[in-house]
Amino acid sequence: MVHQNGQQPDRLVIDCSTIDPLTSVKIASRVKEAGFGTFVDAPMSGGVVGATAGSLSFMVGSSKEIFGAVREVLSKMGKKIVHCGPSGTGISAKLANNYLLAINNLATAEAMNFGVKAGLNPSVLAQIINSATGRSWASEVNNPVPGVVEAAPASRQYQGGFAISLMNKDLNLAITAAQQANAPLLLSASASEIYEKLTSDERFAKSDFSSVYKYLQGTTEAKL
Template identity: 55%
Template sequence: MATNLAKKLSKDDTVLVFDVNSASTKRFAEKASSSKLDSSVEVVGSAREAAERSSTIITVLPEPSHVQSVFKGILASKLPQISSSRSSRLYIDCSTIDPMTSTSVASSVRSLHPNDVFIDAPMSGGVVGARAGSLTFMIGCPESSLENAQAVLKLMGKRIFRLGEQGTGLVGKLANNYLLAISNIATCEAMNLGTKLGLDAKALAELINSSSGRCWSSDTNNPVPGISQGAPAERDYAGGFGLPLMKKDLRLAMTAAQEKEIRLLLGDRAREIYQEVEDVEGGKDFSVIYKYLRDRSEGGSV
């Protein structure tokens, strides 16, 4: 994501980066300096410093508590006036967290700086989409902030869906990822079923992807090695969307459902499956469920 920002911004722009993993930001800055970029890249010492010097602040964090902690630091005191054509700051949070936490942070931003805008803009598309600049963003923001948000997000993605006011982007993301969690398990089971019953994996995948069973997990992120070019299955399920992250998104979706007394029939069992596989496979991509099933069926325990 940051690479696409740095590549596509103008020579007058500077990308300020901060991460608690300093090695990661150092690698990014070194890569940027060796590339022919119009914009410049600078590593800063804190999220607060980045916010002080920026008109647009993008955050991407794993957990609700991380978002709260980062914004507690950013909003520790009133921020200085920004030296740009804009009179206010735009905060774009691309984290997948619960809508309640996001709304609370947005309220904190408004309390300190009434003219600043905090929007939720979770994304879909995975590591492949982030690298290719083809992410889909689901955003919750005021209509008046949409144009400014789109101008930034289009540097990193292709499709942007405004679902309503602040917080609605996360509702859309949790619904989408709940479906993803279920369809991934079903895809892994279907591919294991078909190949164990004698079908060629490529032929089965082609059939599914030309029929009603087609989904992202069968088409773009097929769990069988040799089917989806560049998918984690091609590299022993390293990288991609880790089991802990999928499990986290399931938890967030189910918690949101429980708060509104919405029944989710498959959620509990899906969460058990992801935990079971994580206990064996660790943090590998969530499509490793296919390998988990295959290993156990070969061993006679499934």
């Protein structure tokens, strides 16, 4: 329904970007006050592979009353649509997830580098990790060692994935949001230092964030 003044109170405005929660809540309030509809934060997870396959996961921050309508729209792009709570909680969920991903990626790169330099075959080491308690998405799906997972960016010269610069952006957003929520992130300083350093290096900035493995190898002069 469109009013004479251009207002559309029944319109859904679904934002799938990753920004900070406070800004998202402010935008939602402004959209409502202006009568231009209902603003919903619905960041996604799944990356390029998930987008191509239509299997993305969406984290939704909205009222319960409109979640059904939001889910109907997002189900055309994703398989898992989760109602996280009121406005802003979808963003918070995404940032919590990406903070964990950033840490898991660093830990996986360190563990693989350690094992390889100790004489282990990287595929054997990955098999052990992925059948034991160290298993994570970073080790199983996005393993940072070239050749271990054929479909991973590492096996394509670290191209076609989630850029280090984007991970650095999300990590900084997560750190700020956690501070606002008074939630300590004990590993954030070390992680931020590494991602910030690689983001400022043109040899790494646009490469998949798993290329931190290449950096740890001590071969930063190599072209990715």
